[in-house]
Structure formats: structure tokens, C-alpha cells
Amino acid sequence: MDAEGSRCMRGGERAKKLAVLVAAQSLLVAVCLAITLYAYWDLHQLGSGDDVHIQFDAISEILANATLHFNHIRSRNMMNLADKCSNKISVNCTGPYVLYMDVCYKSLDREASGILRLGVVGRAAPLCTFNLEASLEACRGLHSITYLQAGQEAALDLRSTGRFKIKNVTVGLSYLLGSRCEY
CATH class of the missing domain: 2.60.120.40 (Jelly Rolls)
Known part of the structure; x- marks a missing residue:
């Protein structure tokens, strides 16, 4: 039982680490998307109005x-x-x-x-x-x-x-x- 309990504990720790990794990756993707949208919006607002x-x-x-x-x-x-x-x-x-x-x-x-x-x-x-x-x-x-x-x-x-x-x-x-x- 102790061996199986230890295996269950390690599986739970791995699941927590995986969840943290997935959350960090999702946050990074969201930040990149926000920066891209901000840059696109800024360029779109300028349009060709600044071009001569x-x-x-x-x-x-x-x-x-x-x-x-x-x-x-x-x-x-x-x-x-x-x-x-x-x-x-x-x-x-x-x-x-x-x-x-x-x-x-x-x-x-x-x-x-x-x-x-x-x-x-x-x-x-x-x-x-x-x-x-x-x-x-x-x-x-x-x-x-x-x-x-x-x-x-x-x-x-x-x-x-x-x-x-x-x-x-x-x-x-x-x-x-x-x-x-x-x-």
C-alpha cells in the first residue's frame, strides 16, 4: 500500500506541475496575443493617414x-x-x-x-x-x-x-x- 500511495502522490505532484506549466503557457500565449492585437490596432488606427x-x-x-x-x-x-x-x-x-x-x-x-x-x-x-x-x-x-x-x-x-x-x-x-x- 505504501508503494502505491507513494506512486499516487507522485502522480498528483506531476499533475500539479503539468497544470502549472499549461497555465503558464496559456498566460504567455494570451500576453503575446494581446501585444499583437495592440500593435495591429495601433497600425490600423494610423492607417495611411500618416503617409504622404x-x-x-x-x-x-x-x-x-x-x-x-x-x-x-x-x-x-x-x-x-x-x-x-x-x-x-x-x-x-x-x-x-x-x-x-x-x-x-x-x-x-x-x-x-x-x-x-x-x-x-x-x-x-x-x-x-x-x-x-x-x-x-x-x-x-x-x-x-x-x-x-x-x-x-x-x-x-x-x-x-x-x-x-x-x-x-x-x-x-x-x-x-x-x-x-x-x-
Whole structure:
């Protein structure tokens, strides 16, 4: 009986140790989960509000050789439209930017070709260009990295040969250094 009683005591001690170990492990998992949720919530609250960016709603019905006029701004931070004509973007931060677009276009002539250009207002040379090939109808995602200085105004132009039409375009411009705008 004593041997079995001792075995029962040791089994009870092992069960207590196992229960303490499981409780400690569960507590550690709960703490890790709480930290993860806190970090996620903190990042989610910041969202893209700290990023320097501007994003426009879709622009429709643009014919050849025109500057794109932005109808509405979907979201913005430290950028805005520079004029009442809604065709110039004003930037507050010097640095690299990503210009991205979704473009649906149509050539009305077989020989038509076009170029979408982002340029600084007052300068002849564009910062970046996108070629649009002749086709009955096409939709493409376009992007480029470009460099803008604080206080500059930029505009998007369509230059084309032949009859060329942009059916709609969504445009965004994001600062590559996130929320750092030191210049």
C-alpha cells in the first residue's frame, strides 16, 4: 500500500506541475496575443493617414492632347490640388514618389498612339511617361518612380497622334519615405 500511495502522490505532484506549466503557457500565449492585437490596432488606427499621398477618383472621357482634370480627391495627406482648374498637384515633401494609374483607353484610328506624361509645371521635359499603344480598347495598370521637390506643382497630360481617347483613369501619388517629410 505504501508503494502505491507513494506512486499516487507522485502522480498528483506531476499533475500539479503539468497544470502549472499549461497555465503558464496559456498566460504567455494570451500576453503575446494581446501585444499583437495592440500593435495591429495601433497600425490600423494610423492607417495611411500618416503617409504622404493623394488619390483621385476616376477621370472619364478625355480626348487627345489634354491635361487631365481631377474630379474628386478620394484621400490626401500633405498634398492637394494647386488650382481651381483641378489639374495641378501641389506637393509638400521633397523626395521620391510612386505614381500609379489604372487606365482604360481606346484608339479611334488604327495609327493612333499616345503618351501619358507627368511633368512639373513650367518645365518642358516630363518626369515620367507612359506609352499607350493603338488598340480597340485596353485597360492597363501603370506605375513609375519619380522625384519631386517640395512646393512643386505637377500635372498629367495626354499627348497623342490620331484620334485617341481615355475612357477612364484612376491616379495615385505616394511618397516613398512614408510619414517622414523632413525637407
